[in-house]
Amino acid sequence: MPLLPIAVSADDVREAANIIKAAAHRTPVLTSTQANALTGASLFFKCENYQRIGAFKFRGAYNAISHLTPEQKKNGVVAFSSGNHAQAMALAARELNVPVTIVMPHDAPAAKLAATRGYGAEVIIYNRQTEDREAIAADLAAKRGLSIIPPYNHPHVIAGQGTSALELFEEVGELDFLFVCTGGGGLLSGCAIAAKHMAPNCRIFGVEPEAGNDVQQSLRTGERVSIAVPNTIADGAQTQCVGELTFPIIRNFVEDILTVSDQQLCDQMRFFMERMKIVVEPTGCLAAAAAMSGAIDIRDARVGIIVSGGNVDAESYANFLKRGKNIL
Numbered sequence: 341m342p343l344l345p346i347a348v349s350a351d352d353v354r355e356a357a358n359i360i361k362a363a364a365h366r367t368p369v370l371t372s373t374q375a376n377a378l379t380g381a382s383l384f385f386k387c388e389n390y391q392r393i394g395a396f397k398f399r400g401a402y403n404a405i406s407h408l409t410p411e412q413k414k415n416g417v418v419a420f421s422s423g424n425h426a427q428a429m430a431l432a433a434r435e436l437n438v439p440v441t442i443v444m445p446h447d448a449p450a451a452k453l454a455a456t457r458g459y460g461a462e463v464i465i466y467n468r469q470t471e472d473r474e475a476i477a478a479d480l481a482a483k484r485g486l487s488i489i490p491p492y493n494h495p496h497v498i499a500g501q502g503t504s505a506l507e508l509f510e511e512v513g514e515l516d517f518l519f520v521c522t523g524g525g526g527l528l529s530g531c532a533i534a535a536k537h538m539a540p541n542c543r544i545f546g547v548e549p550e551a552g553n554d555v556q557q558s559l560r561t562g563e564r565v566s567i568a569v570p571n572t573i574a575d576g577a578q579t580q581c582v583g584e585l586t587f588p589i590i591r592n593f594v595e596d597i598l599t600v601s602d603q604q605l606c607d608q609m610r611f612f613m614e615r616m617k618i619v620v621e622p623t624g625c626l627a628a629a630a631a632m633s634g635a636i637d638i639r640d641a642r643v644g645i646i647v648s649g650g651n652v653d654a655e656s657y658a659n660f661l662k663r664g665k666n667i668l
């Protein structure tokens with residue numbers, strides 16, 4: 341495969357690690373005797389469910405806002421998201437004393453709206469059916485001089501997300517495999533850059549929901565493929581198309597994209613709860629479910645797994661656990 345020009349280097353990830361350490365948690369790496377017995381491998385789970393705001397997105401948001409000029413910081417930032425990127429931007433901006441506006445759909449869960457406002461963000465509501473959130477953000481950016489920070493398609497966001505894998509390698513040393521979930525590919529591309537830098541022979545697999553395999557199709561055809569919004573419980577991976585900046589990085593460094601069903605995600609959530617005592621949201625289960633499914637032969641290998649987040653409301657979580665079967 342030809343090497344493509346890419347927007348982010350391992351040095352950028354190292355720089356991001358230096359910048360975010362003032363504010364981000366260094367998340368724990370957990371192991372599980374039962375997971376190791378099941379797979380015949382040594383699994384290392386990097387637990388971003390313990391990151392601030394409950395997901396890795398704080399890393400990219402904090403790094404991106406930190407890189408703005410003083411003038412840009414004074415004017416403020418804007419993001420459009422109903423999920424973890426919104427919370428991450430709101431908290432990171434507050435920590436850096438930067439005004440922040442978040443564009444959220446009118447039907448976003450009340451708890452998420454309240455949490456975002458609670459961090460001091462100005463929330464602008466739009467109608468998902470009739471309005472275009474990107475146009476609203478662009479309009480705000482033009483009128484108020486705000487800087488738009490997108491959730492994945494941005495070099496400083498990608499570098500920030502890569503610090504998760506960098507920390508994992510720093511803590512456990514060489515790994516033969518790394519499994520990372522993918523939506524727009526910010527986490528996967530950043531982690532792939534860090535992994536290839538720390539362990540050039542590490543085999544990297546992205547994982548997405550079976551119902552929405554746009555990144556798999558893109559990687560296999562060599563062109564970014566767009567799909568309809570996928571129907572899956574993995575709400576952090578419902579993106580319709582991989583990013584312009586993330587795709588070349590994924591093509592360069594990622595061996596393949598695997599897919600996982602919603603049933604497997606429920607099974608994995610139950611495993612995490614029962615065996616490892618951790619609450620992981622559906623999207624956060626993708627990488628582990630793929631690694632533990634047997635789809636790739638990982639016997640006797642050292643395997644890194646990024647657990648991307650743990651934000652799930654209690655009622656949905658209870659239902660997912662009920663659906664989940666014991667995989668041991």
Ligand SMILES: *Cc1c(COP(=O)(O)O)cnc(C)c1O
Pocket residue numbers: 395396397423424425491492501521522523524525526527528576577579621623624648649650
């Ligand atoms: C955003 C998110 C993802 C997907 O990340 P990308 O950088 O868009 O690929 C995965 N898991 C969780 C918990 C997320 O919040």
